[in-house]
Amino acid sequence: MQIFSETHPSNVFSYCPKCGSGKLLFDGVKVLSCNDCGFNFYINPAPAVAVILVYPDGKIVLTRRKHDPMKGTYDLPGGFVEINERIEDAVVRETFEELHVKVTGMNYLGSFPNEYVYKGISYFTCDLAFVCPVPDGTELHPSDDVSEAIKIKPKDIDYRQISFLSIRNILQLYISRLGD
Template structure:
């Protein structure tokens, strides 16, 4: 699967044509004249460390990157903040609960599936729950930073490296 090209206007079902609008070629509906702006999709991840200083990763049970390790996370819903999304995804994918998250950083990633994704990372201190693989995950494991498995998604690798540096600087 790859990024699907929109053929029809999502508002009225009219046919799109490509027109120059605000500096680049965009989809414009030939029926209702609506311009369909395409933007990166925001996603949020949770960076959780245990008492040994190890990082929680999940093994994916769905595409993309089926069977590979990554941070717990997912797309931000329309009525959520990035932080709320990170906490919700953590809950859904790992069964771990937290009250808040601390912003670590964010990275843009080009995605075959979604065009562009902006991944936000939050450091999360778990207050409740035991790790149990849920949505989109087939396994969960804590890894020490010097023995991480290959991690799917460039943005996750960058977040983990940034987080590692922040942890080292705070010691």
């Protein structure tokens, strides 16, 4: 049987969000069911995007997180996909919001599940990673939830300073495909 973290919704939510009953039962997989009104609350992952911006010299962009969770660590530009938004549009929107960079092309790298703890509750994401080339001289203007942006050679990345497991996995897959 799977072990769930203390911050998993089944360990945090005590009452039915529809009727307020305390008889909320977890099925051990992904559903909290109310024994009084029958409401089912599904705990499903949310799609999020992570963007590797690549300069012609091979350097990529890391952003420093301005807020918790993992405030001060390095991350990739990106964030949650919004309701009714296309994944590709989320890539463009998040990159512009965080760095004022307009993405013009993207290549899908892969998907990376993550558990993201915010204010004591886990949010499960499936991070979709994209590689986006940017032209030489593209300026980075950190804003939104980013305090700083750096350009770095992939081999110089210190993984101890990277925010989340999914982001480390994305960077490692990207680097493994560079060869050499």
